[in-house]
Amino acid sequence: MIPGAEELDPVRLLERLIAVDSVNPGLAASGAGEAAVADLCTNWLTAHGFDVHRLERNPGRPSLVAVAHGTGGGRSLMLNGHLDTVGLGDYEGDPLSPRIEDGKIFGRGAFDMKGGIAAMMIAAARATARGPLRGDVLLACVADEEHASAGTEEVLESFTADAAIVTEPSHLQVTLAHKGFAWFDVIVRGRAAHGSRPDLGIDAIAKAGHFLVAVEELGRRLAEAAPHPLLGSGTVHASVIHGGEEPSTYPARCRITIERRTVPGEDADTVQAELTAVLDQLAVTVPDFSYRLRRGLHREPFEADPDQPVVRTLLRHARSVLGHPPVVRAEPYWTDCALLHRAGIPCLLFGVDGGGAHAAVEWADIASVHRLTDILTGTIRDFCS
Structure with a gap:
């Protein structure tokens, strides 16, 4: 049975994620870490039929891999996003009280990158609720990206996929390289x-x-x-x-x-x-x-092959949802794409629009959260069918 539209609204889920303190303690000694937000994600994903694996080599710093198993014979796809945020101390207002205004949702992590986490969770639930896929869908909700990326490194010791999408914020532009x-x-x-x-x-x-x-x-x-x-x-x-x-x-x-x-x-x-x-x-x-x-x-730096099936598939669905070909670009900063690429998993980066990463006011564009969810839903069903 397909869950109701309200239950699979990415903005409602994003509000819940923002409200949970997940500051990386590697950046701020008082940081809460990822345990509480991982619990929220575990409960939500389990309720929606995912097989959830919790990896916690560093106590209090868990990463999750949630799997929707395919029927067999199809390509597997991993969606990767980080649960940790930077600190709260310099934030203007209450960073853990999500606020919606003028088509934007405000709060620490709204843009970097709980907007991407919410979109990939909802997209995977929608894609798998529409009927069985042949390939596995994996959601890697990882710890510690903001400091040393220990979470993705731990995930890649036990899990792999035929391709991956990192849902770091990219303004709905397709990122195929970074320094x-x-x-x-x-x-x-x-x-x-x-x-x-x-x-x-x-x-x-x-x-x-x-x-x-x-x-x-x-x-x-x-x-x-x-x-x-x-x-x-x-x-x-x-x-x-x-x-x-x-x-x-x-x-x-x-x-x-x-x-x-x-x-x-x-x-x-x-x-x-x-x-x-x-x-x-x-x-x-x-x-x-x-x-x-x-x-x-x-x-390491990262550079994707633009002819990889996962790149072509996402570009096709982005063009359909956006109504125009998405911008293809590179980022000056580093992301977990490099770790996935080093592990032999073709990948790219694609995420929400907004602003204020690591800043005193942070926000995500609500329309972009919905568009990202729609693009990921179509990409999952197409790639894994």
Whole structure:
């Protein structure tokens, strides 16, 4: 039996999702985590006939995989979205009290990305309620995307699919590529000494200044390189610097954290080689320049094949619902698409319209939530039939 229209209204479900605190504790120590919102999703999905698996390697940080099993012989499709949000502290008004006004729904996570979660849950329920599909439909409602993406990594250890759609907000535009990133710490070594003894001390902060100038020059070279057709060029910047103990002492070390945004063809290894070349040149040309390079978190860039069946299927249904071909574009930020792609799952990103991601006021366009739901419903039935 097909559930009633009111029960399968994505905006009503979105209101319920916004009202649950799911701040990522990796971003804010007081963050509630994903447990409560995962409970809400579990109860809803179980009531609508899904087989729900709860993955919780990190206590209090669950991810869900809800499966509507097919009859066999069809392609499987995973819809992926993250349950966590950024913090509530700087939000204007009550971030957990959803408010509808002028065709928009306001609240923390409305845009990034509980709007996508609501749309994919309703779409999967609608698609499977209309009659059996041959392929499995999987909903991956994951933890921790806003910090380290531990949720999608855990999901991919146990589940796979023939294709995937990540419902991150994209303004109803089809995202087929995004940049990656690599974080490195550069520790510039000096020698501690009393401030009155320049003959004994080596100023690590002053030496680090040479590296900062070199980083700026590296950024200029990257900007002048041949750009990626969708993403442009890679970028680099110094994001954090620590050094020194007190005014009267030569600093023995200065640590600079570098973020390098990467495009397809670049990865942590190429960035490490790039930074090493810069630092080795400074060691040759700057007296007493000594360093250590330490690799941190890094994530690959992503680029989809536009001829993949999942891309062609979604483009067809988006054109039908929107009344025009959707814009195809790339994002400068990183998403879980890269993890799915690395796992051999063809994927793309497509989500709601709105604004205020990580900002003091956040909102999703209500009409876009409905359109996204309709597009996903048609894509699921077409791809998995």
